[in-house]
Amino acid sequence: MVHDQDGRIPGAPDVEQLALLYRDLVEHSPSSLIMHDGRYIVFMNPAAERLLGATEPDQLIGREVTDFIAPAYLPDMRRRLLELQETGDTSERTELTIVRDDGDTVEVEAVAVLTVWQGRRAYQVVVYDMSAQRHAEAAQRRAEMYFTAVVEQLEEGVTVIDRNGRIESVNPAAKRMFGNEGADLVGVSILTLPIQFLDMNGQPLPLSRYPVFHTIATGEPITDYVFGVDRTDGQRRWISASARRLIADDPESPAVCSFNDITDQRASRKQLEFQATHDPLTGLANRSLVLARLAAALGSTGRKPVAAVLFIDLDGFKKINDTLGHAVGDTVLQIAAQRLQRGLREEDTLGRIGGDEFLVLLSGQVRADDLDALVARLRRTMTEPIIARGHRIRVDATIGVTELNANETRSPEAVLHDADLAMYRAKPASRRDGDVRPRRSNTTHAS
Structure with missing residues (x-):
């Protein structure tokens, strides 16, 4: 390394320059720097003066450093200073509360370094104002507390x-x-x-x-x-x-x-859907639901999921309403619906399509003999006396049947019409109540 005649390294600042540079750095540092000899403050930079509440330069020089430390932190401060034995020893960064000259308190963190000031043992303390951070942390804790309270409620x-x-x-x-x-x-x-x-x-x-x-x-x-x-x-x-x-x-x-x-x-939605698709008196599928299921069956390709449609009419029901009243008539309809439901399989659809008329969609494939036996069984079930509001009533039923095939081309309404026509043809003339049914194709049979 090359030195000049005075033993200095060319281009390097001398000690005085270094002192000026250091002092300039300290004077303009945003961190608060305080020097004390263990008891009295011997130096502080402008940032420290502002932190401690000085109103003019050097106002606090010579004051006891303990004047600016909250009493609760004094024992720990003294202990940490005693642990510094050699020049350059540094304490851990520690939280404490300082007391400004005007009595206000400030939360800070401080680091002390053992040094020499004018030939004597001294301590250089770097103080970091934590007020803003503590406020931010407190605000975050409050926000978290409020958020937790809201979520909990x-x-x-x-x-x-x-x-x-x-x-x-x-x-x-x-x-x-x-x-x-x-x-x-x-x-x-x-x-x-x-x-x-x-x-x-x-x-x-x-x-x-x-x-x-x-x-x-x-x-x-x-x-x-x-x-x-x-x-x-x-x-x-x-x-x-x-x-x-x-x-x-x-x-x-x-x-x-x-x-x-x-x-x-x-x-509630299920209830509304049920009410829209079921008869309120009997709880059976209503006309729109039965026709929708029949349309779905007719729309399928190949073998139909519905084998036959039964149109059931209660004979002489009009006279029950006229002579015994609608309350008795309603009870008769409810009991009739229950009997028909018990006579069918779970996969079959039974609906009330209006008045005393019921419609059955027989599911799957049904042989002709089984179909005749089912119709006979349903009719026998319906002829059993009904006790309605103290009245013993005998009700007969006429059943018309129309079968579906794999190449079915009829609409749901046409199938319903044919089943209705088959029922009408099966009804004895004495029990037709003056009904008139139009003639249609012979794709049906009556029972």
Whole structure:
């Protein structure tokens, strides 16, 4: 290394220059620098003066350093200073509260370095004002507290689930929906919950169709996915669920799921759907539902799922209404519907299409002998006396039958007409109540 005549390295600043550079750095540093000899303050930069509340330069020089430390922190400060034995030793960064000259307090962190000041042992302390950070942390804690309080009070269930299916958090509403009130579910896998998940048809829901796992695997959000839950208390609840990643662009993010219990709404909708497609008096399928099922059967190719259509009319029902009143007539219709239902298979469709007229869609393939036997059995069932509001009533029924074949070309209305016509032809003249039926093709037979 080359030195000049004074022993200095060419181009290197001298000691005085270094001192000026250091002083300039200290004077303009945003960090507060305080020098004390263990008792009295001997130097502080402008940032420290502002921090401690000085109103003019050097105002606080000569003051005892302990004047600016909250009493609770003094023992720890003295201990840390005693641990510094050699020049350059540095204490750990420590939190403490300082007391400004005007009495206000400031949360800070400080680091002390053992040094020399004017030939004597001294301590250089770097002080970091943590006020802004503490305010931000406090604000974040308040926000988290408020958020937690809101989530806890929601009627909507909210659950955070990690990539392995374990529950990271769950609010009370979600526990209520799944019948797990009082249980600590954090850390529990949703696969081990004591509940059965069901699809829309009430069948066990395959793991591949759990909405949260789809979202975790693909990142795609799921909205308003409806599934059922069989709970340990025996209740079946219907849930509408939505799921998305907690952090949208992080493939490792857990998923947040929200749940709404739609059991009551589903029941109301089911009730409305039932009312729209069923006869309010007997609970049987109404005309529109029967014709819809018949149309579906006629629209199928090949062998028809409906073998035959039976048109059933109660003989002399008008006289019951006229002589005994509509209340008795309604009871007769209800009992007749129950008897017909008991005489049919579960897969057959029985509907009331108006007044005292019923329609049966016989499912599957039926042999002619079996069909005749069924018609005879239904007629015998209907002839048994009916007790309605204290009246003993005998009701006969006439049944018209039209069969469907694989090459069926008739419309539902045409099939219904032919079954009606077959019934009319089978009815004895004395029991026709003045009805007039138009003639049609001979694709039917009567019983």
